[in-house]
Structures are given as structure tokens and as C-alpha cells.
Amino acid sequence: MTHASVTHTSMGLDSRKMAFWAFIGSECLLFGSLISTYLVYKGKSVVGPYPHDILNIPFTSVSTFDLLMSSLMMVLALAAVQRGDMRWAKVWLFMTALLGMFFLGGQVYEFTSFVHEGLTLQRNLFGATFFVLTGTHGAHVTVGVLWLLTLWVRALQGKLGPANAMTVEITGLYWHFVDVVWIVIFTVVYLIQ
Amino acid sequence: MAEARQAAGGAHPSVGTYLRVAAVLVILTVLEVGVFYVPAFHPVLVPALVVLSAAKFSLVVLFYMHLKTDSRFFAFLFGAPLLLAAAVLVALLFLFFGALTLRGAAGTGMA
Numbered sequence A: 001m002t003h004a005s006v007t008h009t010s011m012g013l014d015s016r017k018m019a020f021w022a023f024i025g026s027e028c029l030l031f032g033s034l035i036s037t038y039l040v041y042k043g044k045s046v047v048g049p050y051p052h053d054i055l056n057i058p059f060t061s062v063s064t065f066d067l068l069m070s071s072l073m074m075v076l077a078l079a080a081v082q083r084g085d086m087r088w089a090k091v092w093l094f095m096t097a098l099l100g101m102f103f104l105g106g107q108v109y110e111f112t113s114f115v116h117e118g119l120t121l122q123r124n125l126f127g128a129t130f131f132v133l134t135g136t137h138g139a140h141v142t143v144g145v146l147w148l149l150t151l152w153v154r155a156l157q158g159k160l161g162p163a164n165a166m167t168v169e170i171t172g173l174y175w176h177f178v179d180v181v182w183i184v185i186f187t188v189v190y191l192i193q
Numbered sequence B: 001m002a003e004a005r006q007a008a009g010g011a012h013p014s015v016g017t018y019l020r021v022a023a024v025l026v027i028l029t030v031l032e033v034g035v036f037y038v039p040a041f042h043p044v045l046v047p048a049l050v051v052l053s054a055a056k057f058s059l060v061v062l063f064y065m066h067l068k069t070d071s072r073f074f075a076f077l078f079g080a081p082l083l084l085a086a087a088v089l090v091a092l093l094f095l096f097f098g099a100l101t102l103r104g105a106a107g108t109g110m111a
Helices: A015-040 A057-082 A086-116 A125-156 A162-191 B002-008 B015-037 B039-064 B072-097 B102-107
Strands: none
Touching (some): A015 A125, A015 A162, A015 B072, A057 A162, A086 A125, A125 A162, A162 B015, B015 B039
16 A cells, blocks of 8 residues: 555544554453463363473573564564665565564474373363463464565565555554563463463 | 654654663563572562563553554553453452352352
8 A cells, every 4th residue: 555545534543553453452352361261260270281291481481582573673674664775674574574483383393292292272271271372372473474474575576665664564563462462471371380 | 743743653763772672671581581480589470470571561562562652542442452351351360269259258158
């Protein structure tokens, strides 16, 4: 979308950005309900594996660092697009997507190792709530990576420039939201056992 | 001019600010993991982790999602559902773990 076609609300705000913040608000409720469910059933599993048997804090700490750095790459990409530096914008957009893919790879490895250790969606309440919460987050990361790669390809084709800065900013809002959700999950699920 | 820019979305932080925020986020993450592993912190583990997590959450939302400089209406669109979600979480925790559940009240002769 070009800058000329941007529509503003009666408040002078970009309508797409306002709609996206409303969407993020609704996502807060979705993840709030999933985190609430996890906490309500915490410690209520009658069979193992239990969280302290299976969660790998050093590994997840690296994943958390990875996602935080991807958020930095995202804002650097936005700043590059805003100043018209498309060469660096392509680099930062790709780096953001790449770090997102690393995070997803880590999650696939974690899920696989948990299943091998006997924790499945049906095994106990911990398995059910853990996989639904972190799986929903992982699905959001997957959507974010696909969105970022789409932007990166558009940048390679020369179809992304300073006039599309709002598109990149909205992508960034989604990506940072995925990051803040992980900040909460990392604390609630992994560190507070 | 400044008002028009604020209404349109506000000025964004500089690259230097983004880098400083990233450095603080990394430090806070290291502190989180440190608090988890150091036994001396275990009596205050939950409050310490909640404070550190809230600080990281706020930094990302304020600086990377630009709510510090953007229109306050965006902060409302994000903050209102966030508060609602937090209220639901607290209510559910009280319902399932609080002393004033029906079962708890019956056990103590209050019902």
C-alpha cells in the first residue's frame, strides 16, 4: 500500500494501525485465557512428567535471548525503511525472520524431546496446558516469520520503500507482541515452577 | 507540527535508544535466569521474577512498540484488554486457590 492510499480516522490516526492495536488487544485476551488456564491447572497433574522433571531452562533462556534479539532486528529494519536505507532494511528484515526460524527450530526440538520423555497433549494436565499455550505462541511466531519473509521478498523486488514504512511498523507491532507474550510465558511456565 | 506528528503516530526512538533498550533487556534476562539459579533468592523468587518480567514487557511495549510516543488511544486499545485479561487471571486464581472458595468456606464452617 502506498502512502497516498493511507486512510486516517477522524482522530487523525492511521486506520490500519488503530485496527491492528485493537487486534493486539483481542490477542491479549486470547493469551490471557491460555495463561490463566495453565496457572489454574498448575500442580494438578496426577501423573508425570512434571515441569521440574522436563523443562530445560538453559536451552529456553537461549531461545528467549534469540527472540529478544529478533525484536531488536525488527526495530532496526523499521528505522532503515523510514530513512530509505533499503539495503540495511533487507538485512534486518531477513535477520528478524532468521532468528524467528531459530526460535521455531528450538521449539520443535523441545516438543520432540518432551514427547520422547513421555509428555504429550493427553498425558496429564501439565502436558495439555503447556502444549496448547506454547503451541499457540509457536503458531503466532510461524505467521510472523511468513509475514517477515513476504516483506523481505517485496524488498528484494524493490516494492518496499519509505512509503511503506507503516506496513513495516504494523509487522513490527505483531512481532513485538509475540515477543512480549514469550516474556510472560518464559517467566510463568519456565522460571516459576 | 508536533501535534500533527503526534496524532499521526508520534516520533520514534533513535537507533541508539533501540540498542540501549536491547542491552537492558539482555541484562534483565540474565538477572531472571540468575535469580532462578541462586538459592538465596528463592524466598523472593516469584515477586522478583514478576518484577523483572514486567520491566521487560514494559520496555518492549514502550520503546519497540512505540507506545511511549504514539497516540494514547493506542495505549488504551492495548491496555484495556490487557487489564481485563489480568483481572480474569487474578479472579480465576482466587477462585481456584483462594481461601474464600465455596469448598474452602465449607471446610472452615463459613458456609
